[in-house]
Amino acid sequence: MNTAARSKFLSGDTFFRLALASCASLILLIVIGMVVVMTNNSWLSIKEFGIGFLYGTTWDPIKGQFGALPFIYGTIVSALLAVLIATPLSIAVAIFFVEQAPKSIARPMAFLVELLAAIPSVVYGLWAIFVLAPFLREYVYPPLQTYLGWLPFFSGSATGLGMLTGGIILAIMITPIITAVVRDVLEAVPMTQREAALALGATDWEKTRIVLANASSGIAGAVILGLGRAIGETMAITMVIGNRPQISASLFEPGYTIASVIANEFTEATGELYISALVEMCLILFVVTFVVNAFAKLLILSVGNKNTAAG
Amino acid sequence: MPFCFLVDSMALLIRNIGERFAVRIVAASIVAALAVTLPGCFSGRQGRGDVIKMQGAGSSFISPLMQKWVHEFGYLNPNVKIDFQSIGSGGGIKQSKERTINFGATDIAMKDDDLATADGQMLHIPVILGAVVLTYNLEQVSVPLKLSSDTIADIFLGKIKRWDDDRIKADNPGVDLPPVDLTVVHRSDGSGTSAVFTNYLCKVSPEWKEKVGEGTSPSWPVGLGGKGNEGVTGQIKQTPNTIGYVEYAYAVKNKLPVAEIKNKAGNFVVPTFEAVTAAAAETLEQTPEDLRVTITNAAGADVYPISSYVYILVYREQSDPRVRDTLVDFLTWSINEGQRFAKPLYYAPLPAGMVQRATAKIALLKGGAAATPEPAKQ
Numbered sequence: 001m002n003t004a005a006r007s008k009f010l011s012g013d014t015f016f017r018l019a020l021a022s023c024a025s026l027i028l029l030i031v032i033g034m035v036v037v038m039t040n041n042s043w044l045s046i047k048e049f050g051i052g053f054l055y056g057t058t059w060d061p062i063k064g065q066f067g068a069l070p071f072i073y074g075t076i077v078s079a080l081l082a083v084l085i086a087t088p089l090s091i092a093v094a095i096f097f098v099e100q101a102p103k104s105i106a107r108p109m110a111f112l113v114e115l116l117a118a119i120p121s122v123v124y125g126l127w128a129i130f131v132l133a134p135f136l137r138e139y140v141y142p143p144l145q146t147y148l149g150w151l152p153f154f155s156g157s158a159t160g161l162g163m164l165t166g167g168i169i170l171a172i173m174i175t176p177i178i179t180a181v182v183r184d185v186l187e188a189v190p191m192t193q194r195e196a197a198l199a200l201g202a203t204d205w206e207k208t209r210i211v212l213a214n215a216s217s218g219i220a221g222a223v224i225l226g227l228g229r230a231i232g233e234t235m236a237i238t239m240v241i242g243n244r245p246q247i248s249a250s251l252f253e254p255g256y257t258i259a260s261v262i263a264n265e266f267t268e269a270t271g272e273l274y275i276s277a278l279v280e281m282c283l284i285l286f287v288v289t290f291v292v293n294a295f296a297k298l299l300i301l302s303v304g305n306k307n308t309a310a311g
Numbered sequence: 312m313p314f315c316f317l318v319d320s321m322a323l324l325i326r327n328i329g330e331r332f333a334v335r336i337v338a339a340s341i342v343a344a345l346a347v348t349l350p351g352c353f354s355g356r357q358g359r360g361d362v363i364k365m366q367g368a369g370s371s372f373i374s375p376l377m378q379k380w381v382h383e384f385g386y387l388n389p390n391v392k393i394d395f396q397s398i399g400s401g402g403g404i405k406q407s408k409e410r411t412i413n414f415g416a417t418d419i420a421m422k423d424d425d426l427a428t429a430d431g432q433m434l435h436i437p438v439i440l441g442a443v444v445l446t447y448n449l450e451q452v453s454v455p456l457k458l459s460s461d462t463i464a465d466i467f468l469g470k471i472k473r474w475d476d477d478r479i480k481a482d483n484p485g486v487d488l489p490p491v492d493l494t495v496v497h498r499s500d501g502s503g504t505s506a507v508f509t510n511y512l513c514k515v516s517p518e519w520k521e522k523v524g525e526g527t528s529p530s531w532p533v534g535l536g537g538k539g540n541e542g543v544t545g546q547i548k549q550t551p552n553t554i555g556y557v558e559y560a561y562a563v564k565n566k567l568p569v570a571e572i573k574n575k576a577g578n579f580v581v582p583t584f585e586a587v588t589a590a591a592a593e594t595l596e597q598t599p600e601d602l603r604v605t606i607t608n609a610a611g612a613d614v615y616p617i618s619s620y621v622y623i624l625v626y627r628e629q630s631d632p633r634v635r636d637t638l639v640d641f642l643t644w645s646i647n648e649g650q651r652f653a654k655p656l657y658y659a660p661l662p663a664g665m666v667q668r669a670t671a672k673i674a675l676l677k678g679g680a681a682a683t684p685e686p687a688k689q
Binding site: 058060062126129134159160161239256263265268 | 398399400401402404405422425492494499500501502503523524525526527528529530531534535536537538541542545546549550553
């Protein structure tokens, strides 16, 4: 940098810094603005139902009764199911790409996986109705009922549409995202780590465990990313979850998510209180996403600390 | 990251083309985009005096017919540009109340308190008729299912849980109904179709009226929710032993089995254009002055009992006389010449008596704000 530029009141560096800072603060302003607007527009509902909105279980627009609990439950349970299914799968796929498969296979396959992430969610949803749900109803759910029917999760009759199908379609949708990130993370683990492990006579499995331990915080980040997408996903899960605001232990029973009810009912909502209640749902989704992410971050921090302590 | 690929390939593209070129391309494309959009921004009604633009929005149910009308009317009147957005009846009511559009479209008439908060007199112009049909997935049964109003109410109340229930059997003598569980499928999104169907259920079942009521998003006692007509159809087609309701057009186009429904006169009626138009014709006398009426469960021997008018909503007072005249032309055309496009798209045409009454309503619009006020609305 030359001295002439530095002596000016607004040097290039200052300008650069200010430009970046304003971009960053814009994000903050948008978030604050959203919270303010949503709180403002849902004030009627907040005033009417108070804290009871959070644990109310009735959702009846005709009678003006609104409660969010079944939707909060459905959102969290479907997202957790998705992460439970997708995480081991994604990590396994990523390990295969990075540690096992020859580059000539890994490259094109990784490309295909990333392509999966770009498919619009409505396409996933229609595929789920026409292919996935009948398949699960015919071939997957009957054995689950027969052998695990004594568990409350798998009791009752299965129509193919319900919480479990919703969780599975979400899992399919977030697998490419988690896989892609985990792959990047594993590739970032220095090659010397692997060489050192192999030189000490480690097996492939032991080498992989060392790589995974090195990449654990990155993997956790990938899972959080997937969780975030699963919570906010709307179109695909609306198609198969059954859209019924109820809380049932059985995963075969229909459920409902916050994002789904907003997408379903907002366009035709008439009446101030109804619209206000739906906006409050947006606010709750915002808070749920925030809390779940924060909780996941804390969990990872504590696990990470334990690992280092043990190591 | 999923987007890394995209960003990477774009970066590669830019690098390949060469940075200086890229800058030029970006600049050129911005200029080109401005060149395309800017004239559009300024060519409003004032810009080019001969073109009149109108914006309509609302009911997704009428959207296919409305697009056809807009196209045909635009062909006959090249100086008129009408745009219709299918945003749902609720949105149609809201936007037309707020005067952000020239006309709205809704499957259900506005409520009294909704009308009271409008900043002027809102007119309801019926333009076409639509029906709601019951469709089902019952492999074992090949003859059309017959259903009485009580049976339908009990099914949707969750009181009939199996297909071989005595009440269904009584409606279908001689039909071998399978001994399996019955699954109800309903719309999960707020919809005029649900409003029409629940309006019918309220009229035939006091229990339904008390427990559930009518509306675009009722709290369904049982069943699975499907998003949109396609969601309900998909769930019914893919899930054995289901029953649900969809728009007539949707059932015909997808070749779904359709139930015959027992009307007020006690006859089982197949949904046809004639049966739907008959329901409107039979209720003409009871139709109030402001034309806000429901025609479900109408009396008459050949009447199909679950149908409704689709309304165009317009403010009686129009500030721009040219827009007002165009609205009059378009509405008059749609309830007369426009009716012939209805049947190919599976809508039922208006009965002659309603065309007359709607014409009288449209004439009020032409009268403008200065005209004498209409008799008090109810």
